[in-house]
Structure formats: C-alpha cells, structure tokens
Amino acid sequence: MQSQAWCGMSIFYEELDFRPTPIGDLMLRRRRMPQFGDTDIYEVKLAEDFLMTSLFHEAESQLAIKGLAALDRGDLDVVVGGLGLGYTAVEALKDARVASLVVVDFLEAVIGWHQSELVPLGKTLNDDLRCSLRQADFFALMRNAPEKQLDAILLDIDHTPTNVLHQSNTHFYTEEGLAEMAQHLKPDGVFAMWADGAPEDFFAERLGLVFAETKAHTIEFNNPITGGTSVGAVYVAAGRR
Ligand SMILES: C[S@@+](CC[C@H](N)C(=O)[O-])C[C@H]1O[C@@H](n2cnc3c(N)ncnc32)[C@H](O)[C@@H]1O
Known part of the structure; x- marks a missing residue:
C-alpha cells in the first residue's frame, strides 16, 4: 500500500x-x-x-475597505479584478451598500475552486446572490468599450505596476490604459488597487493624470512567515477627469 x-x-x-x-x-x-x-x-x-x-490577507481586505470607503452612496455596482482566494471579494460583500459584485478572473481553475468550494471562501461567495464569478482577461475587458458604468473597480492581479504576471498587462498601467479603465466607471466612481511594497510616487502621479483625487495608503501587516511586518500599497483614485 x-x-x-x-x-x-x-x-x-x-x-x-x-x-x-x-x-x-x-x-x-x-x-x-x-x-x-x-x-x-x-x-x-x-x-x-x-x-x-490564506495565512495573511489584511492588504487584500483593505483594498475593498479603503476603495468602498471613498464612496458616499449606496446601491453600488462593483467589479473585482483577480479572485485569488476571495478575500477582497468577501470583504466587499460585507459592505451592505454593494448591490452587485462581479469578480473577474482569467483562470477557469481559480473560479472552479470557488464554485466547487475546494477553497475556504467559496461557499461565502456562492451563497451571496449579489456575487457572480466571470472568467475573462480583466485587462482585455478594460480596453473594450464599457458594458456598464460601475461605481467601483477593485484590482489585485499583478504584484506592482512594473512587476506584472504577463507582459501584456503593462499597457493597463500607462496613462492611456488607466484612462480606458476610467471609462468603465461612473464619473464619480472609484478605482482602487493593491500593490506589493510601499506606494510608488510615479504611479500615484500617473493616477492623478486620469483622476481628480488620488490617495496612496501604506498598509502594514504582520507576516507570520517572516515573523516581521510587511508593507503593501492600496491606491484609491476617484472622479475621472
Ligand atoms: C493575487 S491574486 C488575487 C488575490 C485576491 N485579492 C484575494 O483576496 O485572494 C491574483 C488573481 O488574478 C488572476 N489573474 C491573473 N491574470 C489575470 C487577468 N489577466 N485577468 C483577470 N484575472 C487575472 C489570477 O488567476 C489570481 O486569481
């Protein structure tokens, strides 16, 4: 045996x-x-x-908290880019103002893990009627004409704007790519994005070319693997120009 x-x-x-x-x-x-x-x-x-x-996910949760906190109304239509283990999506659903949440992930397998409840947060997402999972390339969707104008886009796919999972993603982080994404938002809609490490000035400035208000939050969290503190960035931008 x-x-x-x-x-x-x-x-x-x-x-x-x-x-x-x-x-x-x-x-x-x-x-x-x-x-x-x-x-x-x-x-x-x-x-x-x-x-x-699943060991630490404070930054992923803060992405949803800080992004949605920038909106002062209800009945929110929200898209999350990057499902992963579902922490950003579940945090967004804790906000009762969220009316619909579409989570976009490129990898069918990742969506399947949640649908079959192989991963811990799958059931929470499946049980919430406001939530749907969509298999698509988030960056390709953002280059296309908007299907609907959104209140918020919460993004966590690449490590940073310059450390990307696939080279074709780099266009998104240019001024042109961000402006294309902004067309998918209502005029006062919010774009929030997680990135590894401390906020980078160049990216906050670039967001400022496309949005009237931008803020870069430094998120410190305990990293049980290193036993120390790690840092992430959550950029929040609102009011497309
Ligand atoms: C870092 S994980 C997201 C973590 C998530 N915030 C959480 O709370 O668990 C990145 C996710 O982006 C997905 N992804 C990679 N490239 C993508 C693309 N082009 N479009 C949409 N999703 C993509 C990966 O499959 C992965 O699930």
Missing part, C-alpha cells in the same frame, strides 16, 4: 490542483506548519510567482 505522503497527500501537505494555463503552471496546495498548529494554509502559485496565501 502507498503511504499518504507518497500520494502527494497528507495531513501536512496536499496538492489540491496542478495544471498548465496560458500564463504558466498553476498550483493550489494546502499545508500545515508546526508553528500554526492545525490551521490549514491554502496557497496559490502561478509559474514562479507566489500569488496568494
């Missing part, structure tokens, strides 16, 4: 999915680490990029 470890499955480590995608090999794994006891840690890797862990 094969041992569980031999099958790639044990109480400490399980590869839940592995498949090639057009943007690299995608892996979902669950593991336990002695220092975190019986906490199951879910992790997503895409090629050499570490995309997401």
